[in-house]
Amino acid sequence: MIGEILATGDEVRSGALVDSNSAHIAQKLEEAGVAVTRHTCVGDDHAVLVAALREIGDRADVAVVTGGLGPTEDDLSTAAAAVAAEVSLEFYNQAMQEIERFFKNRKRLMSDSNRKQAFLPKGSVMLSNPIGSAPGFSLTIGKCTFFFLPGVPVEMKKMLAEQVLPRLPRVSPEHRTLCLIRTLSTFGLPEAATGERLSGLSDLFPGIKLGLRAKFPEIQIKLYAYGKEDQNLQEALEKASAWVTERLGKCIVSMDGSSMEAVIGRLLLERNAAVAVAESCTGGLISHRLTNIPGSSDYFLLSAVTYSNASKISVLGVSPETIDQFGAVHEETAKEMALGVKRISGADYGLSTTGIAGPDGGSPEKPVGTVCIGLASPQGVFSKKLHFSFGSRLMHKKIFAQSAMDILRMNILYGWPEKNA
Amino acid sequence: MIGEILATGDEVRSGALVDSNSAHIAQKLEEAGVAVTRHTCVGDDHAVLVAALREIGDRADVAVVTGGLGPTEDDLSTAAAAVAAEVSLEFYNQAMQEIERFFKNRKRLMSDSNRKQAFLPKGSVMLSNPIGSAPGFSLTIGKCTFFFLPGVPVEMKKMLAEQVLPRLPRVSPEHRTLCLIRTLSTFGLPEAATGERLSGLSDLFPGIKLGLRAKFPEIQIKLYAYGKEDQNLQEALEKASAWVTERLGKCIVSMDGSSMEAVIGRLLLERNAAVAVAESCTGGLISHRLTNIPGSSDYFLLSAVTYSNASKISVLGVSPETIDQFGAVHEETAKEMALGVKRISGADYGLSTTGIAGPDGGSPEKPVGTVCIGLASPQGVFSKKLHFSFGSRLMHKKIFAQSAMDILRMNILYGWPEKNA
Numbered sequence: 001m002i003g004e005i006l007a008t009g010d011e012v013r014s015g016a017l018v019d020s021n022s023a024h025i026a027q028k029l030e031e032a033g034v035a036v037t038r039h040t041c042v043g044d045d046h047a048v049l050v051a052a053l054r055e056i057g058d059r060a061d062v063a064v065v066t067g068g069l070g071p072t073e074d075d076l077s078t079a080a081a082a083v084a085a086e087v088s089l090e091f092y093n094q095a096m097q098e099i100e101r102f103f104k105n106r107k108r109l110m111s112d113s114n115r116k117q118a119f120l121p122k123g124s125v126m127l128s129n130p131i132g133s134a135p136g137f138s139l140t141i142g143k144c145t146f147f148f149l150p151g152v153p154v155e156m157k158k159m160l161a162e163q164v165l166p167r168l169p170r171v172s173p174e175h176r177t178l179c180l181i182r183t184l185s186t187f188g189l190p191e192a193a194t195g196e197r198l199s200g201l202s203d204l205f206p207g208i209k210l211g212l213r214a215k216f217p218e219i220q221i222k223l224y225a226y227g228k229e230d231q232n233l234q235e236a237l238e239k240a241s242a243w244v245t246e247r248l249g250k251c252i253v254s255m256d257g258s259s260m261e262a263v264i265g266r267l268l269l270e271r272n273a274a275v276a277v278a279e280s281c282t283g284g285l286i287s288h289r290l291t292n293i294p295g296s297s298d299y300f301l302l303s304a305v306t307y308s309n310a311s312k313i314s315v316l317g318v319s320p321e322t323i324d325q326f327g328a329v330h331e332e333t334a335k336e337m338a339l340g341v342k343r344i345s346g347a348d349y350g351l352s353t354t355g356i357a358g359p360d361g362g363s364p365e366k367p368v369g370t371v372c373i374g375l376a377s378p379q380g381v382f383s384k385k386l387h388f389s390f391g392s393r394l395m396h397k398k399i400f401a402q403s404a405m406d407i408l409r410m411n412i413l414y415g416w417p418e419k420n421a
Numbered sequence: 422m423i424g425e426i427l428a429t430g431d432e433v434r435s436g437a438l439v440d441s442n443s444a445h446i447a448q449k450l451e452e453a454g455v456a457v458t459r460h461t462c463v464g465d466d467h468a469v470l471v472a473a474l475r476e477i478g479d480r481a482d483v484a485v486v487t488g489g490l491g492p493t494e495d496d497l498s499t500a501a502a503a504v505a506a507e508v509s510l511e512f513y514n515q516a517m518q519e520i521e522r523f524f525k526n527r528k529r530l531m532s533d534s535n536r537k538q539a540f541l542p543k544g545s546v547m548l549s550n551p552i553g554s555a556p557g558f559s560l561t562i563g564k565c566t567f568f569f570l571p572g573v574p575v576e577m578k579k580m581l582a583e584q585v586l587p588r589l590p591r592v593s594p595e596h597r598t599l600c601l602i603r604t605l606s607t608f609g610l611p612e613a614a615t616g617e618r619l620s621g622l623s624d625l626f627p628g629i630k631l632g633l634r635a636k637f638p639e640i641q642i643k644l645y646a647y648g649k650e651d652q653n654l655q656e657a658l659e660k661a662s663a664w665v666t667e668r669l670g671k672c673i674v675s676m677d678g679s680s681m682e683a684v685i686g687r688l689l690l691e692r693n694a695a696v697a698v699a700e701s702c703t704g705g706l707i708s709h710r711l712t713n714i715p716g717s718s719d720y721f722l723l724s725a726v727t728y729s730n731a732s733k734i735s736v737l738g739v740s741p742e743t744i745d746q747f748g749a750v751h752e753e754t755a756k757e758m759a760l761g762v763k764r765i766s767g768a769d770y771g772l773s774t775t776g777i778a779g780p781d782g783g784s785p786e787k788p789v790g791t792v793c794i795g796l797a798s799p800q801g802v803f804s805k806k807l808h809f810s811f812g813s814r815l816m817h818k819k820i821f822a823q824s825a826m827d828i829l830r831m832n833i834l835y836g837w838p839e840k841n842a
Contacts, residue, residue: 010630010632010643010645011632011634011643012444012460013447013457013458013459013460014447014448014451014457014600014602015443015444015445015446015447015448015449015451015457016444016448016602016643017444017634018439018440018441018444019439019440019443019444019460020439022436022440022462023433023436023437023438023439023440024436025436026434026435026436027435027436027437028436030435030436036434036435036436037434037463037464037466037469038434038461038462038463038469038473039433039434039440039460039461039462040459040460040461040462041443041459041460041461042458042459043458044632045458048458048459052459070612070613070616070633071612071613071616072612072613072616072631072633073616073620073623073631074630074631074632074633105810106809106810107808108611109614110613111611111613111614111616111617112617113613113616113617113620114613130812131811131812133613152635152637154637154812154813154816158812211432211437213437213438222437276732277726279705279708283708283709283711283712283713283717284700284705284706284707284708284709284712284724284726285705285709286705287700287704287705287708287709287726288704288705288706288708288709288818290704291704291705291726291728291778291818292704292814292815292818294779294780294781294814295781296704296728297728297729297782300728301728301729301731301732302725302726302727302728302729302732302736303705303724303725303726303728304723304724304725304726304736305698305705305708305712305723305724305725305726306723307712307717307718307721307722307723307724308718308722308723308766310722310766310767311697311722311723311765311766314765315723315725315736315765344732344735344736345729345731345732346731357712358715359715360715360716361718393713393715394713397709397712397713
């Protein structure tokens with residue numbers, strides 16, 4: 001079964017926005033056994049949209065279109081779909097009810113222009129959008145079943161999973177190639193080194209394809225197993241995962257693609273332990289990430305984002321002499337920050353960062369990209385200085401935060417590093 | 422002049438990799454006066470590649486193709502280009518010399534497969550690649566001038582700038598369409614309501630096209646001016662921007678697309694004032710955003726991410742009686758948090774959030790999505806309760822953070838809201 005993807009909108013066409021929707025849709029369609037052969041992107045231009053829909057209708061069996069379902073004048077997908085399918089637009093009562101319910105639930109006033117969103121091509125099937133005002137729809141154009149979804153990624157993803165994938169034409173087993181994917185998250189080795197450690201995988205495990213994906217600052221390892229028999233593929237994946245884990249050791253953060261913050265959350269919950277953070281150069285990012293996990297209030301107590309020296313002293317109790325003698329960016333200061341936040345919060349673990357994210361503030365001894373990470377645990381206190389040189393302030397914040405969280409993860413799992421014990 | 426973009430490769434086609442090349446190329450082509458009408462992505466499949474090249478050759482005047490120039494078996498672009506142009510492949514001595522020089526300079530051994538990269542379609546013009554092993558080439562297929570570049574972003578970008586843009590067919594002024602873009606950031610009105618307030622723009626300002634983009638939780642307004650004369654377009658954009666600003670009033674966060682955190686930074690710097698934040702449900706996100714701005718240490722002093730009640734009391738000095746009487750999620754608690762963080766940091770502004778991001782922790786009186794925002798300013802203290810109901814914890818964190826930052830922005834610019842003065 002041949003699939004295509006059409007992204008619409010002037011932001012994407014003109015390059016103002018990178019289209020990440022199409023990659024997500026391609027992955028999900030391929031997992032469902034659809035062979036995605038082409039993605040297309042066009043702007044908010046009625047004639048171009050109609051032409052693209054007709055071409056895809058001639059080539060593909062199934063297609064997913066994103067964008068252009070909103071209430072404004074430049075949202076043209078619904079009208080273009082009707083023209084391409086040679087049907088009229090019809091008022092869908094069911095769509096109107098969904099839109100009204102959406103606004104009522106949010107206690108927001110519905111605008112007149114939202115009424116436009118209840119007009120769908122005649123003969124189409126409405127697709128519910130539980131988290132946005134624009135319902136989608138499914139419609140046949142040419143020989144192809146089209147699914148029209150909003151361009152907002154969170155709405156698109158939910159509707160793809162709940163409304164599109166279950167509706168895909170069933171592929172008969174003999175024509176169906178299964179693709180199972182296993183994602184492992186790693187941190188601490190560069191992409192090239194990770195690739196080298198895993199070279200030979202395809203010889204050892206024929207039928208397993210390896211994909212490395214730098215999802216800064218993580219490296220994700222994807223193992224793809226293609227074949228006909230679910231059971232055999234599962235087994236092959238298990239064996240290949242075990243081999244990868246052995247090759248990469250402690251750099252494996254999770255065997256199921258879970259994020260660092262999710263892994264730390266699980267580790268703390270299992271131990272009935274709590275963490276507090278003292279952040280300087282990471283500016284709240286560690287705290288933001290830890291609290292993205294539902295239920296994190298069970299183990300996350302406090303983060304003190306102490307940007308100024310004065311607040312390091314007054315809030316965390318860092319000694320002014322330490323800062324005078326060593327400076328704010330130093331292992332000793334990081335230790336006192338970690339101990340301070342552990343003490344004032346009553347947490348089992350206190351984690352700290354102090355460094356220079358840039359672009360300014362560097363010096364020859366402490367260049368931009370320097371970070372000192374402190375960890376106070378039930379077993380004592382430890383700190384470590386690291387240096388990175390990425391191009392941007394935000395990348396530095398991200399690698400600093402990830403490095404600090406990895407030190408916490410390693411300590412919980414493996415205790416202190418021998419050299420620094 | 423019509424332009425198209427073709428991205429090739431199974432990683433992009435299958436969704437394993439997000440294609441950011443096409444957005445970059447689209448931007449650069451549009452800046453050069455090329456109207457980009459379509460992007461296409463296909464995989465490493467000879468027949469599909471040839472078909473796509475021929476289609477584009479019939480439609481466009483100029484096209485940029487990325488990927489498939491490497492030395493391995495799945496690099497098919499050069500062979501497909503020759504077939505689509507109905508020419509043979511020819512050994513290019515100049516290409517061979519460049520490839521040999523590349524390996525020599527890097528002190529790396531050239532493999533036999535690299536020789537394949539010196540065969541280019543007969544009649545094509547080689548394009549130098551100073552930082553990679555794959556030279557590109559330019560070739561006419563149908564009515565279109567194609568530029569074939571490597572898929573590695575850093576090589577593609579350099580070659581696009583140095584080899585492609587200078588070679589673009591000159592567009593004579595009377596055929597050249599300029600496109601100027603102005604981005605305004607807004608917050609506080611839903612997309613549909615924003616669109617309605619701006620309806621009529623295209624009648625009042627012919628030649629200006631309006632684009633709305635929900636970049637959650639902001640709405641960005643893009644004004645596109647197409648035309649021949651730079652001066653006239655600038656003036657038209659100015660007038661249209663002024664009209665938009667009048668229609669949207671205080672909801673305009675910036676007239677140049679700057680983020681909320683950048684705007685707050687400028688406002689504080691202009692007033693020589695500093696801010697500190699007490700975050701509960703936003704979990705550090707406000708702090709993370711404020712510190713994403715280079716130089717934010719000049720006005721950002723502290724964020725206390727006080728997730729537990731105990732830390733609200735011990736770190737911020739919130740009175741236990743207030744929490745007992747009203748609960749942690751309450752306007753009074755928000756006020757005490759804002760006052761507390763202002764006091765302990767010595768900042769001019771103390772901003773606080775306390776609420777329920779979900780998915781758990783809601784109650785009938787305080788459902789998931791409730792947030793209380795407090796602001797202590799030199800003029801006094803104020804707080805406000807808001808309710809949202811988005812689908813996810815992260816979306817709640819984002820809308821809570823944005824709402825709190827907007828209250829700070831509004832207060833600095835316009836003083837207290839009258840009702841709550």
